Amino acid sequence: MDGFSYSDIFATKGIEYLVIIAFLALLIPFWIVLNKQSKMTRQIQSTLGVLSAKILRIPQGLFYGKNHTWMYMEKTGAAKVGLDDLLLHLTGKIKFRYLKPPGETINKGDLLAEIDQEGKLLRIFSPVSGKILDTNSLLNDSNGMLNDDPYGKGWIYKIKPSNWIEEANTCYFAEDATNWSAKELERFKDFLARTMKDYTPETAMIIMQDGGELLDHSLSALPDEIWKDFQNEFLNPDQL
Amino acid sequence: MNNNYQIAVDHDGKSIWKFLISELKPKGKFFTLFNIISLPIMLLGLGLIVIRFIYGIGSITNLTQETPWGLWIGFDVVTGVAFAGGAYVLTFMVYILNVHKYHSIVRVTVLNGFLAYVFYAGALLLDLGRPWHVVNPIIGNSFGVSSVLFLVAWHFLLYMIAQLIEFSPAIAEWLGAKRAHKILSGMTIAAVIFGITLSTLHQSGLGALYLMAKDKIHPLWYSEFIPIMFFVSSVFAGLSMVIFEGSISHKVFFSQISEKNHHAQNNIIRGLAKICAGTMFAYFFLKLLVFIHGQNWDLLNTPMGYWFLLEMLGFVFLPMTLFFYSYRTNNTTLIKVAAILTMLGVILNRLNVTVIGFRWDAAVHYIPSWMELVVTLAVIFTEIWIFRWVINRMPVLRDSPSWVNENK
Amino acid sequence: MGLDRRVFFKLLGATGITLAIGKETAAKPTDKSEVEFFGILYDSTRCLGCRTCEYECAAAHGLPEPPAEIEAVRTTNETCNTVVNTFQTSKGEVYVKRQCMHCNEPACGAACLTQAMHKNETGPVTWNGDKCMGCRYCMVSCPFDMPKFEFHSANPKIQKCDMCFDRQKAGEKPTCVTNCPNDALLYGKRRDLIKEARRRIYEKPDLYVDHIYGERDAGGTGWLYLSPVPFEELGMNTQLQQSSYPALTKGFLYSVPTVFVMLPTLLLGIHQATKNNNPKEENEDEQ
Numbered sequence: 001m002d003g004f005s006y007s008d009i010f011a012t013k014g015i016e017y018l019v020i021i022a023f024l025a026l027l028i029p030f031w032i033v034l035n036k037q038s039k040m041t042r043q044i045q046s047t048l049g050v051l052s053a054k055i056l057r058i059p060q061g062l063f064y065g066k067n068h069t070w071m072y073m074e075k076t077g078a079a080k081v082g083l084d085d086l087l088l089h090l091t092g093k094i095k096f097r098y099l100k101p102p103g104e105t106i107n108k109g110d111l112l113a114e115i116d117q118e119g120k121l122l123r124i125f126s127p128v129s130g131k132i133l134d135t136n137s138l139l140n141d142s143n144g145m146l147n148d149d150p151y152g153k154g155w156i157y158k159i160k161p162s163n164w165i166e167e168a169n170t171c172y173f174a175e176d177a178t179n180w181s182a183k184e185l186e187r188f189k190d191f192l193a194r195t196m197k198d199y200t201p202e203t204a205m206i207i208m209q210d211g212g213e214l215l216d217h218s219l220s221a222l223p224d225e226i227w228k229d230f231q232n233e234f235l236n237p238d239q240l
Numbered sequence: 241m242n243n244n245y246q247i248a249v250d251h252d253g254k255s256i257w258k259f260l261i262s263e264l265k266p267k268g269k270f271f272t273l274f275n276i277i278s279l280p281i282m283l284l285g286l287g288l289i290v291i292r293f294i295y296g297i298g299s300i301t302n303l304t305q306e307t308p309w310g311l312w313i314g315f316d317v318v319t320g321v322a323f324a325g326g327a328y329v330l331t332f333m334v335y336i337l338n339v340h341k342y343h344s345i346v347r348v349t350v351l352n353g354f355l356a357y358v359f360y361a362g363a364l365l366l367d368l369g370r371p372w373h374v375v376n377p378i379i380g381n382s383f384g385v386s387s388v389l390f391l392v393a394w395h396f397l398l399y400m401i402a403q404l405i406e407f408s409p410a411i412a413e414w415l416g417a418k419r420a421h422k423i424l425s426g427m428t429i430a431a432v433i434f435g436i437t438l439s440t441l442h443q444s445g446l447g448a449l450y451l452m453a454k455d456k457i458h459p460l461w462y463s464e465f466i467p468i469m470f471f472v473s474s475v476f477a478g479l480s481m482v483i484f485e486g487s488i489s490h491k492v493f494f495s496q497i498s499e500k501n502h503h504a505q506n507n508i509i510r511g512l513a514k515i516c517a518g519t520m521f522a523y524f525f526l527k528l529l530v531f532i533h534g535q536n537w538d539l540l541n542t543p544m545g546y547w548f549l550l551e552m553l554g555f556v557f558l559p560m561t562l563f564f565y566s567y568r569t570n571n572t573t574l575i576k577v578a579a580i581l582t583m584l585g586v587i588l589n590r591l592n593v594t595v596i597g598f599r600w601d602a603a604v605h606y607i608p609s610w611m612e613l614v615v616t617l618a619v620i621f622t623e624i625w626i627f628r629w630v631i632n633r634m635p636v637l638r639d640s641p642s643w644v645n646e647n648k
Numbered sequence: 649m650g651l652d653r654r655v656f657f658k659l660l661g662a663t664g665i666t667l668a669i670g671k672e673t674a675a676k677p678t679d680k681s682e683v684e685f686f687g688i689l690y691d692s693t694r695c696l697g698c699r700t701c702e703y704e705c706a707a708a709h710g711l712p713e714p715p716a717e718i719e720a721v722r723t724t725n726e727t728c729n730t731v732v733n734t735f736q737t738s739k740g741e742v743y744v745k746r747q748c749m750h751c752n753e754p755a756c757g758a759a760c761l762t763q764a765m766h767k768n769e770t771g772p773v774t775w776n777g778d779k780c781m782g783c784r785y786c787m788v789s790c791p792f793d794m795p796k797f798e799f800h801s802a803n804p805k806i807q808k809c810d811m812c813f814d815r816q817k818a819g820e821k822p823t824c825v826t827n828c829p830n831d832a833l834l835y836g837k838r839r840d841l842i843k844e845a846r847r848r849i850y851e852k853p854d855l856y857v858d859h860i861y862g863e864r865d866a867g868g869t870g871w872l873y874l875s876p877v878p879f880e881e882l883g884m885n886t887q888l889q890q891s892s893y894p895a896l897t898k899g900f901l902y903s904v905p906t907v908f909v910m911l912p913t914l915l916l917g918i919h920q921a922t923k924n925n926n927p928k929e930e931n932e933d934e935q
Binding site for chain 3: 293294295296297298299301303305306308309332335336337338367368369370371372373374376377382383384386387388389390391393429433434436437440441444445448449450451452453454455456464467598
C-alpha cells in the first residue's frame with residue numbers, strides 16, 4: 001500500500017467464504033461415502049452378533065473331544081454325543097448329510113457324521129468307540145434347535161461305549177474344557193488371519209466387526225476351500 | 241406403515257390445529273410471584289419500544305456520539321451470547337466426546353441457547369437505527385465481507401438454524417411426527433459439528449469486534465487477544481449458566497424430571513464444576529500472559545487498575561478456587577455460589593470491554609438509563625416465559641415418549 | 649479404524665497446504681487501481697479562524713447554520729460536519745479545522761457490514777443511506793470519532809464530512825476549499841499535496857513543525873495537516889498507530905476460513921474415534 005491509490009486488503013474474503021460453503025457442502029457426502037459399507041455386508045452384520053469366549057456355553061459336566069464333539073454318560077450307561085457350542089457358532093446353521101444308522105459299531109476316529117452347509121462339508125469323527133443305539137430324529141427337521149440347544153435337545157447319537165474310561169480320559173473336562181475352548185477360539189482367529197490374507201477386504205468385513213471382533217457364524221460366509229482347511233486343522237481325527 | 245404419515249396420531253385423533261391451539265392455553269397458576277413481577281415490566285418495555293421507534297433511540301437511551309454502544313449491545317448481545325455458550329460446550333461433550341453423563345441436560349441447554357440467541361438477536365434489532373435494512377447484508381444487497389460484524393451477524397443466523405435442528409427432535413416428539421423425528425435425529429451430528437464451529441468463531445468474533453477500537457478501550461482490557469479471551473471465558477460462562485439455570489429449573493419443574501435424572505443432577509453439577517475450574521485456571525493464566533505482554537503494570541495503581549484487579553481476583557480467581565474446593569468436598573451449594581460469582585465476573589468482564597472500559601476517558605461517562613434497563617429486563621422475561629411454555633409442553637426435562645426408542 | 653484415521657490425516661494435511669498457499673496469494677493486494685486519491689492539505693498557519701468553511705459547508709449540505717458566538721472547543725455532531733477550534737498555544741492563538749479525515753484504509757469502511765460506508769476510488773469516504781442499518785459499528789471503530797448518529801430521529805442517518813463528493817464528480821472542488829479566503833485549504837492529488845507540504849516545511853522551517861499529520865497516521869489519511877505548534881497542543885491525537893486500523897482485524901478474519909475447514913474435520917475425527925468408547929454405558933443408563 002503506497003497510500004496514493006485504492007487497494008483492498010479484504011479483496012478475496014468474499015471468494016473465501018464461498019469456498020468454505022462449498023467445502024462444508026462437500027464434506028457431508030464425502031464423509032458418508034467414506035464410511036459406507038456395501039449393502040450385503042451391512043445386512044449380514046446387522047443380523048449377527050459378536051462371537052467372543054464369554055458367550056460360549058461350556059457345561060462343566062461334559063467331556064469334550066479335540067474335534068469339538070462332546071460326550072456325556074447317562075445313568076442308563078449310554079453315552080450321548082453331540083457337537084459343541086463353539087463349532088456351531090462358527091458354522092452357523094447346518095444340516096446333516098450323513099448320519100451313521102443305529103445298530104452299527106463304531107471305533108474312535110471313525111467317520112461319525114457329515115454336516116453340510118450349502119454344499120460345504122465337514123466330517124465329524126467319533127470321539128468314542130462302541131455301538132450306536134440311537135440317532136436324534138429331530139435333527140434335520142428342526143429349525144435352529146441344534147444351534148440353540150446343542151447339549152440338550154441337540155444331541156446326535158446315543159452310543160454304548162466299549163472303552164469309556166480310557167477314551168474319556170483323552171477328552172477335556174470342566175475347567176480345562178473352558179480354557180481349551182477359549183484357546184480354540186483364538187486359534188481360529190489366527191487361522192482366519194492366515195487364510196484370509198489371500199481374500200478381499202470385503203470378505204474380511206463380513207466376518208469381522210469394525211473393532212476387529214469376530215462375528216458370529218463366520219465360516220458360513222467363507223468359501224469351500226476354507227472349510228477344507230478348517231477340517232484339517234480343527235476336526236482332524238488324528239488329534240483325537 | 242401408514243402411521244408414519246399421520247402426525248398427531250397420539251393426540252386422541254385431534255387434528256393438528258386443534259392440538260396447537262389447545263397448547264397455547266396457559267397451564268398452571270397464572271398469578272405466581274414471577275408472573276406478577278415480570279408482566280408489568282414486559283408491558284412497560286413494550287411501551288418503551290414503541291416510543292423508541294417513534295422518537296429515535298436517543299429518546300430512551302443515554303447513548304452518546306462517543307459511546308454509541310451501551311447496555312443493549314454490551315449486556316444483551318455480548319454477555320447474553322457468552323452465557324449461551326453452554327449449548328456448544330455440552331453438545332461437544334455429549335455428541336463428539338461421547339460423554340453420556342451429561343446427556344440428560346443437553347436438550348434443555350440447547351433450548352436455552354436457542355432462545356437466548358433468538359431473543360438477543362431480536363433485541364439487537366431494537367438497537368439498530370434502521371432495522372428494516374437488516375436484510376441488506378443477508379439477501380446479498382451488500383455484503384460487507386471486510387467487517388467482523390458481518391461475520392458475527394451471519395453466524396448468529398446460521399447458529400440459530402443449527403440449534404433449531406438440534407432441538408427439533410423434541411418438537412417432533414411433541415407433535416408426534418415420527419418420520420420427521422427420524423430425519424431430524426439423523427441430522428443432529430451434522431448440526432452439532434456445524435454449531436460448535438460457528439460458536440467458536442462468533443464467541444471470539446464478538447471480541448474481535450473491538451479490535452479496531454484500539455485507542456478507545458482502556459489498555460488493561462484491550463489486546464489483540466480479546467477474541468481468544470472471549471472464547472475461553474464463554475466456556476465457563478455457559479457452564480455456570482447451565483449450573484445456575486439448571487438448579488432453578490430443577491426446583492420449578494421438579495415434577496417432570498424422572499427419578500434417574502434427579503439422582504444424576506448432583507453428579508452432573510460436580511462434573512461441570514470441575515470443567516469450569518480447569519477452564520478458569522487456563523483463562524487466568526491467559527490474562528496474566530496478556531497483561532505481561534502489554535507491559536501495563538504501572539496502570540495497576542490507578543482506579544481503573546483497581547477495578548481490573550477486582551475483576552481478576554474477585555471474580556475469576558476466587559470462583560475458580562471455590563469451584564476447585566467445592567468439587568473436592570462435593571459441596572453442591574458452594575458450587576452454585578461459585579457459579580453465580582463466575583457469572584457476575586463474566587458480566588463484569590464483558591461490560592468492562594464494551595461499556596466501562598470503552599472511552600473511559602470520555603467527558604460524559606455513559607450510564608444506562610432506567611428505560612434501557614426496563615427494556616433489557618422485558619426481553620429477558622419474555623424469553624423466560626417462552627422457555628416455561630416449551631418446558632411445560634415438550635419433552636425437554638421429561639423423558640421422551642416411548643415410540644422414540646422403536647424409531648431408532 | 650485404521651483406514652479412517654489415515655484418510656482423516658491426509659485430508660487435514662491437504663487442506664493445510666491448500667490454505668497455506670491460498671493465504672500467500674491473498675496477502676498480496678489485488679487490483680491496484682490506476683486512479684489516485686485526492687485529498688486536502690490544511691495549513692493551520694494560514695487559517696484565520698473566520699469559520700467561513702463552517703458556514704459554507706452547512707449551507708451546501710442543508711445543515712443548520714453554525715452558532716455565531718462560540719466559547720469552548722467543539723466537536724462535530726449530527727448537525728455539523730466540520731468545526732474550527734481555537735487553541736491558546738505556545739505561539740499564540742492557533743486555529744484548527746476538524747472533520748472526517750478520509751483515511752486511506754478507513755476503519756469505518758472495513759467495519760460497515762452493509763458497505764454503506766464506502767471508500768471511493770478517488771478518495772472520499774461516503775455514506776450510503778439506502779444500505780445503512782444504523783448499527784453504529786463505524787462509530788465504534790473510527791479512531792477519530794467522526795461518524796455522528798442522529799439519536800433522536802426515527803430514520804437516523806450518519807453525519808460526517810463527505811469531501812463534497814458530488815461536487816468532485818462534477819469536476820469542482822469541495823465547498824470549504826473554494827470558499828476559504830486565505831488559501832488555508834489546498835485540494836489536489838494526495839501525492840502532490842504531500843510534496844507541497846514538504847516543500848512548505850523546507851522553505852520555512854521556523855514557521856512549521858516538521859511533521860505532516862495524516863501522512864502516516866492511521867495508515868495515512870486523505871486530509872493532511874500542517875501546524876506551527878506540536879499537534880498535541882491543537883487537541884489532535886498523535887498517539888495513533890501509524891498503520892491502518894482494518895489491518896488489526898485482518899488476522900482474525902483470515903483465520904475464520906481456516907477454522908471453518910479444520911474444526912469440522914477435527915470434530916468428525918474425534919466423533920469417529922470415540923464412537924465405540926462407551927457401548928456398555930448405554931446399557932447402564934437404561935437400567
